[in-house]
Amino acid sequence: MALLQIEGLKVAVAGKEILRGIDLELVPGQVHAIMGPNGSGKSTLAYAIAGREGYEVTGGRALLDGTDLLELEPEERARAGLFLAFQYPVEIAGVGGVTFLKTAYNALRKERGESELDAMQFLKLVRAKATALGVGDDMLKRAVNSGFSGGEKKRFEILQMALLEPRVAVLDETDSGLDIDALKVVAGGVNALRSPTRSMLVITHYQRLLDYIVPDVIHVMAAGRIVRSGGKELALELESTGYAAHAGAPA
Amino acid sequence: MAGVPRTQIPELDRAYKYGFVTEIDEDRAPPGLSEDIVRFISAKKGEPEWLTEWRLAAYRHWLKMTVPHWARVNYPPVDFQDITYYSAPKAGQGPKSLDEVDPQLLATYEKLGVPLHERAILAGVAVDAVFDSVSVATTYKARLEQDGIIFCSMSEAVKRCPDLVRRYLGSVVPPGDNFYAALNSAVFTDGSFVFIPKGVRCPMELSTYFRINAAKTGQFERTLIIAEAGAVVSYLEGCTAPKRDENQLHAAVVELIALDEAEIKYSTVQNWYPGDENGKGGIYNFVTKRGACRGRRSKIMWTQVETGSAITWKYPSCILEGEGSVGEFYSVAVTNHAQQADTGTKMIHIGRDTRSRIVSKGISAGRADNTYRGLVRVGTLADRARNHTQCDSLLIGDRCGAHTVPYIESKNASARIEHEATTSKIGEDQLFYCRQRGLKPEDAVALIVNGFCREVLQTLPMEFAVEAQKLLGVSLEGSVG
Numbered sequence: 243m244a245l246l247q248i249e250g251l252k253v254a255v256a257g258k259e260i261l262r263g264i265d266l267e268l269v270p271g272q273v274h275a276i277m278g279p280n281g282s283g284k285s286t287l288a289y290a291i292a293g294r295e296g297y298e299v300t301g302g303r304a305l306l307d308g309t310d311l312l313e314l315e316p317e318e319r320a321r322a323g324l325f326l327a328f329q330y331p332v333e334i335a336g337v338g339g340v341t342f343l344k345t346a347y348n349a350l351r352k353e354r355g356e357s358e359l360d361a362m363q364f365l366k367l368v369r370a371k372a373t374a375l376g377v378g379d380d381m382l383k384r385a386v387n388s389g390f391s392g393g394e395k396k397r398f399e400i401l402q403m404a405l406l407e408p409r410v411a412v413l414d415e416t417d418s419g420l421d422i423d424a425l426k427v428v429a430g431g432v433n434a435l436r437s438p439t440r441s442m443l444v445i446t447h448y449q450r451l452l453d454y455i456v457p458d459v460i461h462v463m464a465a466g467r468i469v470r471s472g473g474k475e476l477a478l479e480l481e482s483t484g485y486a487a488h489a490g491a492p493a
Numbered sequence: 494m495a496g497v498p499r500t501q502i503p504e505l506d507r508a509y510k511y512g513f514v515t516e517i518d519e520d521r522a523p524p525g526l527s528e529d530i531v532r533f534i535s536a537k538k539g540e541p542e543w544l545t546e547w548r549l550a551a552y553r554h555w556l557k558m559t560v561p562h563w564a565r566v567n568y569p570p571v572d573f574q575d576i577t578y579y580s581a582p583k584a585g586q587g588p589k590s591l592d593e594v595d596p597q598l599l600a601t602y603e604k605l606g607v608p609l610h611e612r613a614i615l616a617g618v619a620v621d622a623v624f625d626s627v628s629v630a631t632t633y634k635a636r637l638e639q640d641g642i643i644f645c646s647m648s649e650a651v652k653r654c655p656d657l658v659r660r661y662l663g664s665v666v667p668p669g670d671n672f673y674a675a676l677n678s679a680v681f682t683d684g685s686f687v688f689i690p691k692g693v694r695c696p697m698e699l700s701t702y703f704r705i706n707a708a709k710t711g712q713f714e715r716t717l718i719i720a721e722a723g724a725v726v727s728y729l730e731g732c733t734a735p736k737r738d739e740n741q742l743h744a745a746v747v748e749l750i751a752l753d754e755a756e757i758k759y760s761t762v763q764n765w766y767p768g769d770e771n772g773k774g775g776i777y778n779f780v781t782k783r784g785a786c787r788g789r790r791s792k793i794m795w796t797q798v799e800t801g802s803a804i805t806w807k808y809p810s811c812i813l814e815g816e817g818s819v820g821e822f823y824s825v826a827v828t829n830h831a832q833q834a835d836t837g838t839k840m841i842h843i844g845r846d847t848r849s850r851i852v853s854k855g856i857s858a859g860r861a862d863n864t865y866r867g868l869v870r871v872g873t874l875a876d877r878a879r880n881h882t883q884c885d886s887l888l889i890g891d892r893c894g895a896h897t898v899p900y901i902e903s904k905n906a907s908a909r910i911e912h913e914a915t916t917s918k919i920g921e922d923q924l925f926y927c928r929q930r931g932l933k934p935e936d937a938v939a940l941i942v943n944g945f946c947r948e949v950l951q952t953l954p955m956e957f958a959v960e961a962q963k964l965l966g967v968s969l970e971g972s973v974g
Contacts, residue, residue, distance in 0.1 A: 294925050316928040325929075332926040336944030345940055346930035353931070385944065402930065 243308070245270045245441040246410045251302035253283075253290040260286045262466040263302065268410070268441040275444045275452055277477065278463035279485040284445045285329060287463075288414040292326045293319050306410055321353045323409030327399040327416050334386040339398070342386045343368055347405055371404045375431045392419030393427075400431040411435070412443045417451040429454030449481040522579035528552060531679050534579050538648050538682075541655060551668035551678030558672045564835035565864040565896060566804050568740070568777065576711045576742055578680045621646060621685045621701040633697065643688040644699055647715050650686035657688060661719055665748040665785045665812070673744040673806075674781040677713045681746065684714030689724035689755075698954055700729040711742040718748070720755035722788060727758040729957060740768075740803060745780045753788030753815065758796070760953050761809075762961050765801035767968075770859070772831030775803025782809035783839075786818035786847075794821040795838065796952045798961040800968040803832060808866065810839035813847035813875075820849040823949040825961075827942075827968045828861030828893070837867035837898075842878035842908070851882040854946045857893035858969055864896040871908040878905060884914040887945050889938065889969065939966030 246268040253261040260283045268274050278284050290297040291304050293316035304311045311319050334342065348358040359367065372382060375397050387395050396416055403411055413432065417425055432455050436442070444455055452460070452474065460477055462470040464485065470476070522533055531552050535545040560570070621644065637644050643654060651658050668678035685701040703714060720726055743765060749757050759782075768775025778801075784793035795809040811820025822838040840849035849869065857863040863886065871878045886895035897914050919941055927937035943950065943962050950958050 292925075292929050295921055316925060317931050317933055320929050320931040328926065328929075332920070332922045334923055334926070334941055334944055336947040337940055342930075342940070345936070346927075346932060349931040349933075349936070406930070 244268060244305075245307055246443065247303075247305040248291070249303045249305075251287070251290065251304060252300045253286055254298045254300050255286060255296060259300065260466055261290065264463075264466075264468060266443075266461070266468070268443065270441055271436075271438040272459065273436060273442045273444060273455065273457045274459045274461065275446060275455075275457035275477070276461050276463055276468075277446060277449070277480060277485075280447065282463045283466040284447075284463055285414055286466075288326055288412045288443075288445055291319075291412060292316060292324060317349075320406075320408075321350060325403050325406055325408030325411045327396075327403060327411065327413040329415040329418055331387045331390075331395040331399055333388045335388055337386050339382040339384060339386055340365065340368060343382075343402065343405055346402070350406060368401075368405065372401055374434065375401050375404070376427055377401050393421070393424030396420060396424065396428050397431070400428055400435075404431065404435060407435075409439070410441050410443070412445070414445045415447065416444070417446055417448060425451065426454060449477040452477045520579075520581045521577055524577045525574040526552075526576070526578060526680065530578055534680055534682060537579060537581075538651070540651055543659065544651060547663070547668070548679050548681075551675050552680075554669040555672065555675035555679055558669075558675055561672055564806050564866070565862065565898075566806060566833040566835050568804055568833075571740075571742060571777065573676075578711060578713070579682060581682075621699075637695075637697075640693050640696065641690040642693060642695055643686065645686055647681070647684045647686050647717065650688075650717070654688065657719065658686070658717070661717055661748065661750055662715075663748075665750060665783050666746050666781050671781060673779045674746050677715060677744050677746045677781070680711075681713045681715035684716040684745070684747075685718075685728075686716070687718040687726060687728060689718075689720045689726045691721040692723040693721075694724070695726040698727050698729055700731070702731050711744065713743075714745045716745070716747040717750075718757055718759070719750045720752065720757050720791075722753040722755060724752075725756045727760070727954060729760045729762070729954065731762045731764070740775060740777055742777050742779070743802075745782075747780070747782040747809075749784030749793055751784065751786050751788060751791035751793050751815075751818075754790045755788055756792045756794075757784060758794045759784070759809070760957060761795075761797040761799070762953075762957055762964065763797065763799045763801055763805070764964060767801045767830070767832050768803040770830045772803065775832070776801065778802035778805045778807060780807045782807065783812065784810070784820070785812045786815050786820060786844075788818070789815045789844075790817040790819075791815050792819040792821075794823070794952070796823040796949065797825070797836075798946075798949070798953070798964065799824070799826040799834060799836060800964050802834075805832075805834040805836050807836045808838055810841065810868075811849060812841045812843065813849065813878075814843045815847075816844045817846045817848075818844055819847070821952075822849075822851045822853070823952045824853045824865075825856070825946045825949045825965070826854070826863055826865075827856045827965060828858070828863045829968055830859040830861060832859075832861045834862070835864040835866055837865045839868040839870070840880055842869075842871040842875040842880070845874065845876045845878075847875055847878045849878075849880045851880070851884070852948055853882075853884045854949055855884075855886045855895055856889070856942055856945070856965075856969070857886065857895050858889035860892045862894045862896070864898060866898045866900075868900040868902070869910055869912075870900075871903040871905050871910070873904045875905050876907050878908040880908075880910045882910075882912045884912070885945070886914075886916040887942065888916065888918045935966065935970050938969050942966075942969060 244267040248264055248266040251261055251264040276284050299312050306322050309322055344364045351358055377397050461468045531548050535548055666674050669675055689695055751757050765776035786793055793811050799805050813820050820840050826834045826836050828834045853865045855863040855865055865884050869880045884897050895916055899912055901910055924937050942965050
């Protein structure tokens, strides 16, 4: 059975239809990539699945292991195992990184009926995960995403993902704003989290990211629809031909 | 459901958990105010004649004064003849030890989380508990007396050390200072008195816990803290009241005096009943707090976390007389539903090389209005005086208001005064980010607000910082869905 199943999803923003019927099926362990030009609806798909206000679902379903995500509040979707790595991670002034991570982590533990970790236990855990992503103590002490460079923000996103161990992760343009070294670190972090029980949806504009996170399936999105799907070789083809051939193409 | 409007989500108002009433026999004065009532209060407390006269002078002055209207708060006129000015639990005046305290009262404080049995108290905090008009218990007195520290109720201080009281009472806030200070001077009932002798560093936190219980009763406490040269003390006050439909008046006066190199840190966690969501009931908190840095290099630091009261009108201030003295004011004021707060500080620079720092964090939700009003005044002799003011407002929702009214007056060209102000809204993007990580909206708001207030909360003693953080979360419940 699919871990993430999207059927005929239609989404409008401010009354304007952006997604015009999306179908996707990710079985456990699979990584799918969604590529497409700016404005094709890639980020709208990510936000709609995660339940952001203002993204009005006008049709279709989105199931996580059989649970209809669209019936749930955003935090309930997160607790059901959905994680969204943001394209633009949000700053929260005055809230220390560790405090933020611990609050989120313990909220999930509580949901699962597990005991919350105390400060020392948690610090040990977070340090182990952070080291692998090159996130130092200094960054953990600073306020969430405040004064972080683009690369630091993305590493902090992946650290959250490593900590929260979602069942389905949606990575929205995780490569944007990264130089090649930062890209390798982030991709390494993502690859380390690939698992037979987890599915990932990688949204990107550029083929470059897919050199480092190699997907099982690639979809091309244009004007709110998936216009083509194929194996990883599709990325290379797009690299040479561009999106122009697909823009505005009928489904 | 994603589409449900935020205001309909039902986590509302677990909020005010201190709203219970204690059934206890009270000794009450008839309602209303007159010279007879002033004499009655003074007689009840067995006061010396000079104090009775002092009260009467204040009362006569008050009669000529008018209610101040310059604050940005709205409320119907208060009928001062409808208030009871004295209400005390029966069973006599001033228990000699905890064993004599009515068990019902002890139980009340247990319920409030303020245990009065010394052995049960958090290590290192001495407590004075004031119930309506009288102090019911003061803990750790004997231990403090070993260091020459006097920590007792004001009534007791009048008897024990009348000279100190007479010398300092009204020396920082004169009886005719303002309408509510004059009223307080006439009818004040109890409050705490602290005296730290020369060179003594107070070995524990001192704390007073104020509780209004009786209906239609005002609380008018008077606190006086004196730190002699080189003395250091940290003092905390907490306050709660039952839920009642009528508004109750709380008009306190607090005076601090710091001599050479003395340091006084005064922290308040104010959680008076704020009224219901529609603005019915709640405490009118009209308080005058002022500290005088009389000595050289003395320091006074005010920290306040104001979450309660229907209306807060309060400007803890510092008069920086001593050369090189320092005044600091850290404030978090939260208003939700129909609450109104007009609060801030005054830093009066008189001596040379005086410094002051103001950090104010105002949070407004619901239909509430929150105003920061602050005065920085530098006198002609205050060479090289420095002030830094930082004033941040956070809005939750789009029906609340935040206002900043800074007054700056400088008569000395060498002074340096800086004022920074920001206003922000809790963004939909911040909330969504937190919720995507599994936090409920109210937990997300609490987290964001605590981050916003961190600079101020850090100045509170540890246990109270934790308490204050929780309180902020609870006060803002229901502000977002």
